[in-house]
Amino acid sequence: MLSLLRYLPGVALGLIFVAAGLLKAVDPAEFARQIETYGIVTGAMAVWLAYLLIPLELALGTALVVGYRPRLAAALTGVLLVIFMGATAYAWSQGKTEGCGCFGSIASRTPGQVLLEDTAFLALAFLAVLLNRPGLTRPRWRPATVLAVVLDAGIALPAGAYALPLDSLVTDLRVGRQSADLPLQEAPMDLSKGTFLVALLDVNAADSRETVKRLNLLNGEQTGATVVAFFGGEVDEKTIFCFNTSPSFEVVAAPRADLKRLYRKLPRFFQLKEGRVSRIWDGVPPTPEEVS
Amino acid sequence: MFLTVMVMAALAGGSAYASASEAPAASPGLVAFAPTSTYKVEVDGAEIRTAETFLGDPGLLLLGCSLRFPVLVCPSDQTIRYIPQENVIRDQQGNVSMKGTPTDPISSYQTSGGQILFQAEGRKVKLSPKPPLVGTQTLEKIIAHNPDYESRIKNYAPDEAAVTFLSQYKRKTQIQIYFGSWCSVCEAWVPRLVKSIQSAKNPALEMQFEALPKNFLSDTTAKLKGITGVPTIILVQDEKEIGRLNGRPEDGTMEEALAKLLQTAAP
Numbered sequence: 001m002l003s004l005l006r007y008l009p010g011v012a013l014g015l016i017f018v019a020a021g022l023l024k025a026v027d028p029a030e031f032a033r034q035i036e037t038y039g040i041v042t043g044a045m046a047v048w049l050a051y052l053l054i055p056l057e058l059a060l061g062t063a064l065v066v067g068y069r070p071r072l073a074a075a076l077t078g079v080l081l082v083i084f085m086g087a088t089a090y091a092w093s094q095g096k097t098e099g100c101g102c103f104g105s106i107a108s109r110t111p112g113q114v115l116l117e118d119t120a121f122l123a124l125a126f127l128a129v130l131l132n133r134p135g136l137t138r139p140r141w142r143p144a145t146v147l148a149v150v151l152d153a154g155i156a157l158p159a160g161a162y163a164l165p166l167d168s169l170v171t172d173l174r175v176g177r178q179s180a181d182l183p184l185q186e187a188p189m190d191l192s193k194g195t196f197l198v199a200l201l202d203v204n205a206a207d208s209r210e211t212v213k214r215l216n217l218l219n220g221e222q223t224g225a226t227v228v229a230f231f232g233g234e235v236d237e238k239t240i241f242c243f244n245t246s247p248s249f250e251v252v253a254a255p256r257a258d259l260k261r262l263y264r265k266l267p268r269f270f271q272l273k274e275g276r277v278s279r280i281w282d283g284v285p286p287t288p289e290e291v292s
Numbered sequence: 293m294f295l296t297v298m299v300m301a302a303l304a305g306g307s308a309y310a311s312a313s314e315a316p317a318a319s320p321g322l323v324a325f326a327p328t329s330t331y332k333v334e335v336d337g338a339e340i341r342t343a344e345t346f347l348g349d350p351g352l353l354l355l356g357c358s359l360r361f362p363v364l365v366c367p368s369d370q371t372i373r374y375i376p377q378e379n380v381i382r383d384q385q386g387n388v389s390m391k392g393t394p395t396d397p398i399s400s401y402q403t404s405g406g407q408i409l410f411q412a413e414g415r416k417v418k419l420s421p422k423p424p425l426v427g428t429q430t431l432e433k434i435i436a437h438n439p440d441y442e443s444r445i446k447n448y449a450p451d452e453a454a455v456t457f458l459s460q461y462k463r464k465t466q467i468q469i470y471f472g473s474w475c476s477v478c479e480a481w482v483p484r485l486v487k488s489i490q491s492a493k494n495p496a497l498e499m500q501f502e503a504l505p506k507n508f509l510s511d512t513t514a515k516l517k518g519i520t521g522v523p524t525i526i527l528v529q530d531e532k533e534i535g536r537l538n539g540r541p542e543d544g545t546m547e548e549a550l551a552k553l554l555q556t557a558a559p
Contacts, residue, residue, distance in 0.1 A: 186480035236421040253476035
């Protein structure tokens, strides 16, 4: 019993790392964007780092859970945590924090909270190193094989994540959901009555003009739906976007952290009928026939 | 025609429905442009304070930006064109009209990071949204900065019970609204609050607006008031804070939250 307790800090930390790794693996682009916000690496470097860190997190987490070289795994996890904490502290010192400062973002944590959380994880890693003395009983199954499988999965999953139909699992947007439960409180109209086609857009996307052109055709009498577009960002980003794309519909800025709950990749579109999500489209706007 | 009006409104720098009524009527044969203060013009890195910007169906017209001719930024084909000076007519109200057609494109423009960039006469021209408001504001100034506030105030239907309470509230109260003109949550919720207080028609309730910069956590006013996010609504009676609303309400409307706070803090 006592020897099992010795595994506990490592297993707990391992489960946290596996869960964090899986969440990142299903949306690697978002993880790369988060890395960029730290202001240390940008562009392709951030993407590479994301695709490197995901299998690493999964592998370390799995090693801790299955007890494969637990001291080494815990020590490496500790080193990784120290690197994360250093990056967070640097970003904090540079004022590069995730939140926009608007109240309302549910997913954002302050850098102070992140550091506190990482300190607790570091303590777990330290305990795992301390308690997993050499000579402890090891599991009888083959942890190295499990680790190898997880490592492979950690590389394969992010690479094919967006081709997998995981959106209904990892986002809050599902057919049947009520508009009141979606983070669309900034809408200047009542979305619970009537038919709306809601577009979630990236205002910096290269194909914005084409997307808006198609949405303009869907707005109004022909389809019976009112188009309303949301983007995650600040109000002034709307100015040039609207000038350049000439939308015939309302464009609404909203906290990015809130909207992120609704998508993995942009653009995304969904229909609201009397306040309920009735259909969802990814990538390109629906046709008028699909909306009406 | 409907689409044209909507496009005009979209060009005005905000949402399509925001300001369709702002487009001036054009005389026959003339294309009308309305002045807009939404944009800042920079040429070769220096802000041109004398530059004037006007919006119309064909795009954004730039006058007085130290280029040889008036410039038209055309979003339909992302081109830059000249308009011969004699074809630009200004009326007594400050509106501008164009007769004839602009020249063939002299260049094209790119958009990057919320800015429009192009070259003309070998010079780099940059159009970007005006910087956010900072400091004490009036509602008129806020609307001039972001016309969407006006349409959102106009279109919002506040909760009647809350408005009735607010209209009957007796104690003199300053409603200090700390917001960011850049902040999306503020753009959505401040107009709803304004409309509710306007609907209450109660002289005891006085609104004050304080615009905070983007990095407001280091702003002196924000520090002094202990503001950690925007919008923050602080209620003051007899120079003492009686309570505050932090951001959008968790449930219900802004006016309900305000009424509830007044009811509990200073009935």
